[in-house]
Amino acid sequence: xxASRAPAEPEVREFEATVxxxxxxxxxxxxxxxxxxxGGQPADRGTIDGVLVDGVTExxxxxxxxxxxxxxxxxxxxxxxxxxxxxxFRTYCTRAHTAxxxxxxxARRTCEDLGYAGFxxxxxxxxxxxxxxxxxxxxxxxxxxxxxNRAVWDSLPVSWETLPEAEARALDGIxxxxxxxEGAMSGSEAVRVVTVGGGGEGAGExxxxxxxxxxDAAPAWDVAACGGTHVxxxxxxxxxxxxxxSNPGEGVTRVEFAVGPTAIDHDAAVHSAALDAATSLDARxxxxxxxVDRLRGEVDRLEGELRDARAxxxxxxxxxFPTAEIDGATWAIGAVDGADPNDLREPAExxxxxxxxxxxxxxxxxxxxxxxxxxxxxxFVVVAVADxxxxxxxxxxxxxxxxxxxxxxxxxxxxxxxxxPTFAQGGGLDADPDAVVAWLRDR
Numbered sequence: 001x002x003a004s005r006a007p008a009e010p011e012v013r014e015f016e017a018t019v020x021x022x023x024x025x026x027x028x029x030x031x032x033x034x035x036x037x038x039g040g041q042p043a044d045r046g047t048i049d050g051v052l053v054d055g056v057t058e059x060x061x062x063x064x065x066x067x068x069x070x071x072x073x074x075x076x077x078x079x080x081x082x083x084x085x086x087x088x089f090r091t092y093c094t095r096a097h098t099a100x101x102x103x104x105x106x107a108r109r110t111c112e113d114l115g116y117a118g119f120x121x122x123x124x125x126x127x128x129x130x131x132x133x134x135x136x137x138x139x140x141x142x143x144x145x146x147x148x149n150r151a152v153w154d155s156l157p158v159s160w161e162t163l164p165e166a167e168a169r170a171l172d173g174i175x176x177x178x179x180x181x182e183g184a185m186s187g188s189e190a191v192r193v194v195t196v197g198g199g200g201e202g203a204g205e206x207x208x209x210x211x212x213x214x215x216d217a218a219p220a221w222d223v224a225a226c227g228g229t230h231v232x233x234x235x236x237x238x239x240x241x242x243x244x245x246s247n248p249g250e251g252v253t254r255v256e257f258a259v260g261p262t263a264i265d266h267d268a269a270v271h272s273a274a275l276d277a278a279t280s281l282d283a284r285x286x287x288x289x290x291x292v293d294r295l296r297g298e299v300d301r302l303e304g305e306l307r308d309a310r311a312x313x314x315x316x317x318x319x320x321f322p323t324a325e326i327d328g329a330t331w332a333i334g335a336v337d338g339a340d341p342n343d344l345r346e347p348a349e350x351x352x353x354x355x356x357x358x359x360x361x362x363x364x365x366x367x368x369x370x371x372x373x374x375x376x377x378x379x380f381v382v383v384a385v386a387d388x389x390x391x392x393x394x395x396x397x398x399x400x401x402x403x404x405x406x407x408x409x410x411x412x413x414x415x416x417x418x419x420x421p422t423f424a425q426g427g428g429l430d431a432d433p434d435a436v437v438a439w440l441r442d443r
Contacts, residue, residue, distance in 0.1 A: 002028060002062045006035040006044065006085075007160070007192065010094050010229040013085045019077050025054070025067040027075070032056075032063050033085055040119045041097050041228045045086035049075060090229070092260055095237045096126045097228045098158055099148070099259045101196050102237065103128050104175060105222030106147035107255075110140060116175040116224070117252050125243055127256045136245055136253045144255065145242040151221055155235035156197040160226075162190045168225060175224035194230055197221030239263045314339055315347035318370055319354075324441045329368040329389060329400055333440045335433045337375045341382050341425040344372050348384035348423075369400055371440050373433045380427040381409045381417070381436060390421045405440075412439060 002020070005012070017029035027048060036058040037043035043056035052068035075081065100119045107114055107130055115131035130136075136144075168191035169176060176191075198220030221234075231237060241263035243256045258266055274285045283291040314336070321334035332351070336344070354366035368389040374380040383402040390400060406417050406424040413436060417426025429436060 002031060004032055004034060004036050004056075004058070004063050006033050006090075006229050007227055009033065010090070010231075013087050013090065014083070016080055016082055019075060019079045019081055021077060022071060022075060025070055027065045027067060027071065028062050029065065029081070029083070032065070032083070034063065034065060034083070035090070035093070035229055036063050038227055040100075041093055041121050044093075045089045046084050048083045049081045051075070092123075093121055094229045094231055096121045096259050097226075098196070098230045098234065099152075099237050099240050099257070100126055100128050101158075101194060101222045101224055101226070101230075102151045102234055103144060103148045103240065103255065103257060104130070104224070105151060105196055106144045107132075108173070108222065109147060110143050111136070117249075124262055125256050125258050127254055129248065130253050130255065131251050132253055135247065136255070141242045141245055141255070145240060145257070148240045148242075148257075151196070152234045152237050152240060155233050156221055158194065158196050158230050158232055158234060160192055160194045160230065162192050165189045165191050168193050171223055173223060175222070191225050192227055193223065194226040194228075195220055195223050196234065239267065241266045310343070311346050311350070314344060315350045318344070318347055318351050318372060321370070321372070323367055326441075326443065331369050331371060331440070332367040333371045333373075333437055335373045335375050335437050339374060341374065341380050341427065344374075344382045345384065345423055348372065348382065352384060352386040369402070369405075371405065371437075373429075373436045373440070375433040378427060379429040379431065379433050379436065380415075380425060381406060381429065382423075382425045383419075384423050385421060387422060408443070409436065409440070 012033045015031070015033050017031050019027060020030055021028045029048075034046060034053065034056045035041065035044045036056045038058065044053070046053045048065060048067065049071075051071055053065050054068040055066040057064050057066070100121075104116060107128075111130065111132040113131075113133040117129035117131050119126065119128045168174065171193065174193065238260055241258045243258055243266065245256070246254045248254050257263070274288065278285045278288055278291075281288065281291040281295065317336055318332060318334075321332035324331050324333060348370045351370060352366055352368075366386070369383065369385045372382045374382070383405045385400045385402045401421045402424040403419045403421060406419060406426040409429070410416055410426045414430040415426055415428030417424065419425055
């Protein structure tokens with residue numbers, strides 16, 4: 001069995017080893033410092049005797065190096081080869097992996113009923129899946145980022161050791177499930193445990209945060225069963241920038257973050273956007289929330305005034321409709337453009353109630369009913385009837401029904417709609433709006 005030495009000695013980037021087997025592009029060495037893809041951390045990149053390593057996997061207890069091309073005939077069993085692990089990619093993966101533990105440690109201090117549901121490292125970002133009692137919101141993300149960067153700044157030691165499985169599982173608060181076991185157990189009864197912060201006796205003890213939630217409240221920031229590569233000190237990670245959150249499954253919150261150049265570029269872009277917004281609002285960055293609240297209030301006020309002005313304009317348009325006497329009732333009938341059916345209800349009701357607003361005027365200034373036909377690509381009809389006209393003022397008056405009139409229009413011109421006695425609307429009319437107006441007047 002040939003296990004990767006990368007998790008135990010992550011600083012090693014160059015080594016020599018003996019070729020134990022060659023099968024087309026697959027090579028097994030007597031020992032290796034290449035990390036085999038496992039548990040969310042991608043495989044190392046690099047070269048063996050100058051030939052690119054295209055992938056590294058563990059199979060049957062052996063680490064198999066898959067070369068990018070078939071090796072030359074000189075690469076044979078028993079030969080000593082020189083191997084180089086891609087330094088930049090290993091450094092990134094190592095920092096990113098430890099950063100995921102640091103972020104989980106931050107979540108320990110902010111989330112209730114926390115559980116671990118896996119993680120993944122990609123070239124641009126890292127994701128950590130958490131199970132929590134409640135979904136995380138924006139304030140939670142900000143606090144996770146703040147605490148994680150505090151842990152980086154405090155340069156916490158990172159250590160690892162191999163323990164009997166029973167002893168590892170007995171550690172209070174250890175992140176240990178089927179996802180973290182991959183690579184941590186390697187088919188044996190021993191478990192590799194990675195501890196961030198603390199150290200020595202009781203390093204695995206999980207303690208709650210103090211009133212401020214800061215680092216000095218816990219002897220260990222995070223403890224987890226893990227087979228990946230890690231830095232020796234959190235200060236090596238650099239800035240951690242939380243990018244986004246999502247919910248890939250019930251009870252699971254996915255937190256995506258960046259480390260290294262991607263985090264630096266993201267934070268610079270966010271800062272630039274904040275400065276641009278502050279300049280536009282004539283405010284300082286720290287005052288942006290108050291400035292946005294003021295702007296939102298102003299927008300709400302202007303939108304309200306616009307709605308009122310639009311309603312007044314439409315009421316004036318309806319008031320200009322010619323009237324017609326139909327079966328003893330006064331109807332205002334006409335066409336209107338630049339409006340939809342819902343826009344017309346309030347103006348129509350305002351027009352029908354005009355008598356109530358003018359004491360001393362003779363009754364009959366306002367019509368008994370209004371019929372408005374909308375022009376445009378989708379002609380519609382809106383009918384509104386005054387309350388007193390629905391049942392009739394006396395036994396000689398004919399009661400009006402807005403829904404019945406709309407039904408008659410759609411029966412004549414197609415489309416569909418409906419409504420009650422005082423207000424109804426229909427759409428999809430297959431006719432010119434002027435033809436519908438003429439029909440309403442002549443019915």
